[in-house]
């Protein structure tokens with residue numbers, strides 16, 4: 001039997017799965033290495049597969065990698081990835097050597113869009129956007145059945161849509177007023193501190209943030225759930241920013257289906273989904289798409305990677321020349 005290897009490379013965790021052409025057969029979730037050189041991650045993937053899935057290794061037909069970005073799409077290298085201390089992570093070339101088979105590498109949200117198209121909610125549609133609301137904000141876009149790539153592989157960088165051109169809020173990329181500056185999980189504690197000092201809000205969340213510089217988006221959402229005023233303001237801003245971003249996506253790409261995923265969204269669906277979606281049609285010039293959370297949960301990146309391996313998109317084959 002033929003198998004495919006799916007790899008979802010994240011800043012904190014790396015998921016690796018052996019798959020049939022339709023589904024995940026066996027998977028493992030590992031901590032992503034934080035030290036080493038540009039080949040460390042590829043070596044780690046190879047060693048993990050040898051250790052965990054030795055009986056499948058001879059029968060792997062192709063490898064798909066859904067990776068954190070930004071990517072040098074032609075070379076299949078992650079360049080200065082957010083939250084990982086590597087200047088470069090070489091994927092395409094070393095993995096091709098290790099596995100001796102075809103390897104395709106794409107940004108994780110791009111892969112997820114392809115996964116939704118092949119295995120998920122996107123099956124009946126030609127025009128799909130997968131949006132991840134996670135540590136960062138990103139998307140994968142399929143228009144008229146074509147996976148969008150762009151001249152350097154960045155046709156989907158929706159997190160850097162300017163949603164407030166008067167904003168002082170700086171994004172991780174250096175720009176101001178970008179969607180990700182408001183809604184990237186990594187930026188949420190910073191947004192809370194800024195709002196607190198600007199509006200002179202006293203709140204338990206603010207006290208907590210001052211004492212815990214390592215606080216995360218999870219903490220902010222927890223305080224919001226408890227009714228903390230600052231926590232609620234931050235989440236309200238998150239919702240407004242995401243509504244503006246999503247309206248821009250719909251107006252730009254005209255999708256039939258918009259799938260929502262990403263850790264920050266999936267962990268807080270109950271308080272985010274309705275608020276983000278209701279009334280959105282007022283800001284949209286085209287007809288509204290179907291909007292749904294991904295049904296794959298944490299495995300969406302793996303299904304994306306499987307789709308790259310088992311049914312490679314022509315657009316990516318052309319760029320990566322395999």
Ligand SMILES: [Zn+2]
Pocket residue numbers: 159160171172173174175178180181
């Ligand atoms: Zn930006």
